[in-house]
Amino acid sequence: MNLEKVVFGFFVVLAATLNFGFFIGDIDNPDLHNPYELFAAVVVNLIATVLKFGDRTQIGAVHLATSLVADLQLIGATLMFGYATYVSTAGMTDAWTASVVSLSGGALLANIVSVVLLVVETVSFHRG
């Protein structure tokens, strides 16, 4: 067992699960989407991205790309969240909630690709 692989797998899967946890629930109901969960998802995604730095293989490059996509979407979601809470006079309306959650849904897709890549890599390693 390689500790580096454990840490890597842990963060990739955790990023996806946290993202999923935030995403699940009615898309326009702000009570069902916890901001702490979004925060955790952003942090874990950033860590997962940094862990993917410096891998020269083709699969490593795709890994990094999916993580960067997820980061972009999640940071977009937090920016919208911040705008709705602090700047907008209407506050966290249904429409804003829906935008934030749908952005995180996009990030979830990227995270799922990342997990699939992880699984593919593992399986092909065992076959090889």
Add this chain to the structure above:
Amino acid sequence: MGNPLLAFWKNIFEHDDADRRIRRATFRVAAHSAAQASATVFLILRRMRVPLIVLIVIFSVSVLGLTVIPGQDAEGNPLRMGFFDAFYVMSYTATTIGFGEIPYPFTYNQRMWVTISIYLTVIGWAYAIGSLLALLQDRAFRSALALQHFSRKVSRLREPFLLIAGYGRTGELLGHSFDALGRRFVVLDRNSERIDGLELDSYHADVPGLAADARDPGHLAVAGLGHSSCEAVVALTDDEEANLAIVMAAALLRPDLPVIARVTSRAIAERMQAFGSPATVNPFDRFGDHLRLALRAPASYQLMTWLESGPGAALPDRGSPPRSGRWIVCGYGRLGRELTKDLRAEGLEVTVIESHTTDVENADLLVGDGSDPWVLAQADLDRAVGLVAGTDNDTTNLSLVAAARRSNPGLFLAARQNHAASAPLFTAMEVDALLVPTEMVAHEVYAQLSTPLLWRFLREMPAMGDEWAAAIVDRLKGLCGAHLQTLWKVRLTPQEAPALGSWLASGEARLGRILRNPEDREEPLHAIVLLVLRGHEAMLAPDDDDFVLEAGDELLLAGWAAARRALDTILLVDGVLEYVVTGRRVPSSWIWRKLSPAVKSGALSDAPGPGRA
């Protein structure tokens, strides 16, 4: 000098098959080096992982803590900080900017947490920035960056350039001569100090340089061996093996390129000949040849050294080495061996002084240190005619020369200068013939590469005899003064001399007719023709009045830069040629030509020309 037009032209139109084939041949070696460079970048990214993760974790923990710890607003109502406020506070606190407690003054709970986070985040930032700076200072990283920068510069070169492997004193001399000609070159040397020195050297053009071992074909490929504009490879390192490796790489990867290598031993020279036919320059061998030439034909030798020294060189003195008598050669190393052989071949008697007992073929050997007065006395200096101080130690050579001059002032003295630093001492000593191996190699390579016609001229010139050479030196001196002006080449082809077409075809195209001043044809042009190459036949310094030019001739001229410009005008503009040959001013615009019917195109060759002024 960078010529953007030329580069543009080459960029657009000259992507032929040959280019592609060359690229493919060297692609693999170049790719190897490029991969090495990118590997370092990946390594750096990997090394930044831990500092970045530490920073992210510290930051997120601090922000999370601030949002969780209860606070209160201005009225004392309980309030928790939002994520944005917490992120904002942590951002300016962590970066030590410190705007204060925003949006409301903190409670003691919050202040305790902020105190902890300040220490944590400062450590996190210091670690991350420290690691980044350490990486930027990293040798491997810097050399990878330099390699990338260098290969980008080389691949952008669109003019013909020279690849100089080994940038020692010789490379520097050669580089300056080529730079003066407006030619580009790329430099490869193992010593990074020499490469750094490139920036301090005052070159007109930008010279890409890489500190790398030239024995590695990958480095040669990065330096432009596979580049379609590379016109020649010069191996000038002080390591014979390295020069051989460079010749091998060039011959195997780019068999079409001319290669010139510096050698000092015959064995290596022969091993090099197995790879194509590289030109080898052996400074000791060449010095021997030059000394023989100087013995036989002092004026030819003078002309040769003058032309080889390049533009701006002062006219060297014409020495007169003694043609009979006994010579003393001190030091029987590579130089000593060559000289002894050459002097014997000239029928001179030679005494060798050497500190170690060596097997000297059929000679008069004196074992001992040459700088020892007793040993010199043994050599019977008073009855010798010449002395060669040819050891590899400058101090010994200088003291030999001084001692010899004191005991016999009439001696012809030849000395070898090993280090550039001793140059002023040897100049002050005023020896009759000085060998500086680095300069010898630089001049030879320059003569071979600057214009092929000059090399041809230098090779054929000794056969013309000493008096002929003396006449040429006098003519050149009358024309240029004591310093050599420019040497240039003119090709009488429809592309380079479009105005000459019908005049050349007339069969009456005497050389003296076009070497006139286009402003006033009574005055001759300040240039002389050193060589005319017709097919494979070379004619040296043809007589201006009698020589008839033909289409396709190549001319090597020496003279003033102004004469070069004037001759270019004559070759390009119809009206100017007409005036120079016939003395008639021809209108240059199309309308005026139509309006003055007196001038007919056939008039050129029939008109009587002016006599030589």
